[in-house]
Amino acid sequence: xxxxxxxxxxxxxxxxxxxxxxxxxxxxxxxxxxxxxxxxxxxxxxxxxxxxxxxxxxxxxxxxxxxxxxxxxxxxxxxxxxxxxxxxxxxxxxxxxxxxxxxxxxxxxxxxxxxxxxxxxxxxxxxxxxxxxxxxxxxxxxxxxxxxxxxxxxxxxxxxxxxxxxxxxxxxxxxxxxxxxxxxxxxxxxxxxxxxxxxxxxxxxxxxxxxxxxxxxxxxxxxxxxxxxxxxxxxxxxxxxxxxxxxxxxxxxxxxxxxxxxxxxxxxxxxxxxxxxxxxxxxxxxxxxxxxxxxxxxxxxxxxxxxxxxxxxxxxxxxxxxxxxxxxxxxxxx
Amino acid sequence: xxxxxxxxxxxxxxxxxxxxxxxxxxxxxxxxxxxxxxxxxxxxxxxxxxxxxxxxxxxxxxxxxxxxxxxxxxxxxxxxxxxxxxxxxxxxxxxxxxxxxxxxxxxxxxxxxxxxxxxxxxxxxxxxxxxxxxxxxxxxxxxxxxxxxxxxxxxxxxxxxxxxxxxxxxxxxxxxxxxxxxxxxxxxxxxxxxxxxxxxxxxxxxxxxxxxxxxxxxxxxxxxxxxxxxxxxxxxxxxxxxxxxxxxxxxxxxxxxxxxxxxxxxxxxxxxxxxxxxxxxxxxxxxxxxxxxxxxxxxxxxxxxxxxxxxxxxxxxxxxxxxxxxxxxxxxxx
DNA sequence: ATATGCTCCGTGACCGGTCACGTAAGCCTA
DNA sequence: TAGGCTTACGTGACCGGTCACGGAGCATAT
Numbered sequence: 001x002x003x004x005x006x007x008x009x010x011x012x013x014x015x016x017x018x019x020x021x022x023x024x025x026x027x028x029x030x031x032x033x034x035x036x037x038x039x040x041x042x043x044x045x046x047x048x049x050x051x052x053x054x055x056x057x058x059x060x061x062x063x064x065x066x067x068x069x070x071x072x073x074x075x076x077x078x079x080x081x082x083x084x085x086x087x088x089x090x091x092x093x094x095x096x097x098x099x100x101x102x103x104x105x106x107x108x109x110x111x112x113x114x115x116x117x118x119x120x121x122x123x124x125x126x127x128x129x130x131x132x133x134x135x136x137x138x139x140x141x142x143x144x145x146x147x148x149x150x151x152x153x154x155x156x157x158x159x160x161x162x163x164x165x166x167x168x169x170x171x172x173x174x175x176x177x178x179x180x181x182x183x184x185x186x187x188x189x190x191x192x193x194x195x196x197x198x199x200x201x202x203x204x205x206x207x208x209x210x211x212x213x214x215x216x217x218x219x220x221x222x223x224x225x226x227x228x229x230x231x232x233x234x235x236x237x238x239x240x241x242x243x244x245x246x247x248x249x250x251x252x253x254x255x256x257x258x259x260x261x262x263x264x265x266x267x268x269x270x271x272x273x274x275x276x277x278x279x280x281x282x283x284x285x286x287x288x289x290x291x292x293x294x295x296x297x298x299x300x301x302x303x304x305x306x307x308x309x310x311x312x313x314x315x316x317x318x319x320x321x322x323x324x325x326x327x328x329x330x331x332x333x334x
Numbered sequence: 335x336x337x338x339x340x341x342x343x344x345x346x347x348x349x350x351x352x353x354x355x356x357x358x359x360x361x362x363x364x365x366x367x368x369x370x371x372x373x374x375x376x377x378x379x380x381x382x383x384x385x386x387x388x389x390x391x392x393x394x395x396x397x398x399x400x401x402x403x404x405x406x407x408x409x410x411x412x413x414x415x416x417x418x419x420x421x422x423x424x425x426x427x428x429x430x431x432x433x434x435x436x437x438x439x440x441x442x443x444x445x446x447x448x449x450x451x452x453x454x455x456x457x458x459x460x461x462x463x464x465x466x467x468x469x470x471x472x473x474x475x476x477x478x479x480x481x482x483x484x485x486x487x488x489x490x491x492x493x494x495x496x497x498x499x500x501x502x503x504x505x506x507x508x509x510x511x512x513x514x515x516x517x518x519x520x521x522x523x524x525x526x527x528x529x530x531x532x533x534x535x536x537x538x539x540x541x542x543x544x545x546x547x548x549x550x551x552x553x554x555x556x557x558x559x560x561x562x563x564x565x566x567x568x569x570x571x572x573x574x575x576x577x578x579x580x581x582x583x584x585x586x587x588x589x590x591x592x593x594x595x596x597x598x599x600x601x602x603x604x605x606x607x608x609x610x611x612x613x614x615x616x617x618x619x620x621x622x623x624x625x626x627x628x629x630x631x632x633x634x635x636x637x638x639x640x641x642x643x644x645x646x647x648x649x650x651x652x653x654x655x656x657x658x659x660x661x662x663x664x665x666x667x668x
Numbered sequence: 669a670t671a672t673g674c675t676c677c678g679t680g681a682c683c684g685g686t687c688a689c690g691t692a693a694g695c696c697t698a
Numbered sequence: 699t700a701g702g703c704t705t706a707c708g709t710g711a712c713c714g715g716t717c718a719c720g721g722a723g724c725a726t727a728t
Contacts (some may be wrong), residue, residue, distance in 0.1 A: 024677075025679080027676085027677070027678065028677060031677085038676060039677080065683050067683085142698085
């Protein structure tokens with residue numbers, strides 16, 4: 001005998017069980033639970049008591065199936081090991097939860113198209129920070145709207161919250177100039193531009209445009225170690241540099257550490273600036289000056305796009321766009 | 335007229351549409367899609383082609399509803415702003431996604447019971463790191479199993495992945511002694527023990543037990559600033575201390591920063607050790623020595639509990655427990 | 669007395685899949 | 699050529715909710 005005696009089948013408590021126990025119909029139970037009208041207070045109380053006694057809890061799948069709505073959005077980022085993404089996720093969860101949406105998270109480690117595909121089958125929308133070209137992963141969504149972070153939407157059904165790096169970086173550079181910066185340099189991220197052979201990341205391009213003159217740039221892996229190495233290389237290439245912008249805070253923190261081990265004073269001898277605005281930037285000495293990407297605002301804007309998307313019945317065919325301008329966050333390193 | 339002309343209703347492509355278009359029955363479509371037997375290769379190909387043409391994608395909710403299983407677990411943490419939680423989430427998403435489970439995340443900012451309640455209605459299980467006493471939030475789960483992180487399960491239906499701080503901390507202290515540490519001190523977290531008036535966090539208790547003799551402890555808020563202040567206070571209280579353990583890496587990084595601004599050499603004059611093992615510990619100078627909480631292992635163990643929970647039909651009534659032993663991660667600060 | 673209105677509650681169909689069956693066609697054997 | 703077996707496919711019920719109805723019961727108006 002392979003299977004033992006029929007042990008208690010773990011049958012779920014359904015709305016019918018509650019209805020039977022309370023001596024009412026299913027619909028009445030629904031009315032009680034969902035606080036709908038057309039039910040007497042007395043009956044509602046009795047039903048709710050039964051619900052409590054039986055430990056009934058509604059099945060989300062049945063609800064979504066019959067209501068034809070999911071109220072879940074998927075968030076896809078590269079990794080939470082970069083605190084910026086984590087902070088972004090934090091802001092999203094807070095923002096969306098306050099609007100009574102659920103957030104499913106996934107990481108694109110095994111390919112962005114895969115992540116999108118698996119999200120698309122269970123969410124109403126996908127928010128994400130992607131590296132691959134849009135044509136790679138957008139079709140995988142099969143019609144589920146996508147909100148791109150920090151990138152520009154170029155396909156139908158794709159929306160975006162863009163970052164105005166042009167303004168942000170140029171403001172930052174101007175302020176640095178006012179503080180005395182003359183020779184600028186940058187540590188760019190090699191992973192930031194897998195899309196083609198363009199001259200570096202957009203951040204780099206806007207930086208070069210803002211600086212106006214020649215400025216040296218090195219490219220390193222997007223990590224703390226990359227920042228350490230990048231700073232060293234930069235100083236080798238030109239010992240006269242007095243200001244270094246890093247692709248992100250992680251790399252900037254590496255740069256600060258590199259400066260420390262080289263005995264280079266920050267910000268006395270060299271100013272170091274990051275991009276992101278992670279709170280961890282306060283954990284180092286000197287604390288990190290950075291171009292804050294305003295995760296709260298980005299999250300709120302993305303949420304407002306979602307709200308607009310699902311408000312009108314006829315799904316807007318036009319791409320919805322919001323723009324957030326990064327703001328310098330002055331701490332000690334610059 | 336309030337509603338305009340009936341625009342194209344966004345009707346979803348269902349399995350019936352595919353069946354009709356391919357000239358077969360629903361069941362045959364199912365067979366084709368799910369790679370079931372009892373279907374000819376020819377028919378399967380034709381159906382799949384139709385699926386492609388119509389852009390059909392199966393509805394996860396209908397599937398889960400009829401198959402009677404969910405595939406979703408909820409993860410609840412305090413905030414992703416603490417990189418440790420973010421790293422934990424990262425490990426979980428990776429681990430659970432590889433097992434084809436979906437991860438819903440939520441934060442307990444608006445009360446742990448609330449977070450649990452909203453999770454419970456849509457997941458098969460809840461994994462979380464909680465601060466309140468279990469009696470506060472466990473009932474809100476309404477029978478959905480909970481896996482506690484770092485805490486001991488004391489209620490039925492609650493399971494746990496515990497951390498053997500006794501061993502981990504005592505190993506760490508022993509190793510520090512071998513390196514010459516004599517006067518130990520600790521910066522505890524005030525938020526870590528809201529449950530009662532016990533003498534500090536478990537980490538502190540095991541630390542005091544391991545040190546064996548009197549050692550001074552200050553309590554600070556769980557933040558970078560708390561670490562800075564804590565270090566300062568500690569040095570005020572006893573200038574002779576040579577080793578400081580912080581409640582977590584965030585506070586330890588603050589302590590390192592505090593030492594830096596006070597001109598105290600780390601680790602030459604004072605060794606500083608954190609608890610968590612976040613990768614950001616590498617971003618500071620000196621890099622942070624810490625007791626690693628092994629997020630990967632914790633995630634894997636929690637997943638194995640879930641697997642066990644849902645493998646056997648009769649849900650085990652006993653609490654399932656795994657234990658992970660933290661391991662010292664030697665970097666530069668100690 | 670019937671008509672009208674309101675409150676409260678129940679019934680059947682449906683959401684989009686899956687499962688347990690049933691059945692027709694083709695092949696082989698006796 | 700009847701019987702049995704296999705293969706390929708279709709049908710009705712069901713998962714657990716929701717929605718659009720319909721109807722009973724009672725009070726008030728006519």
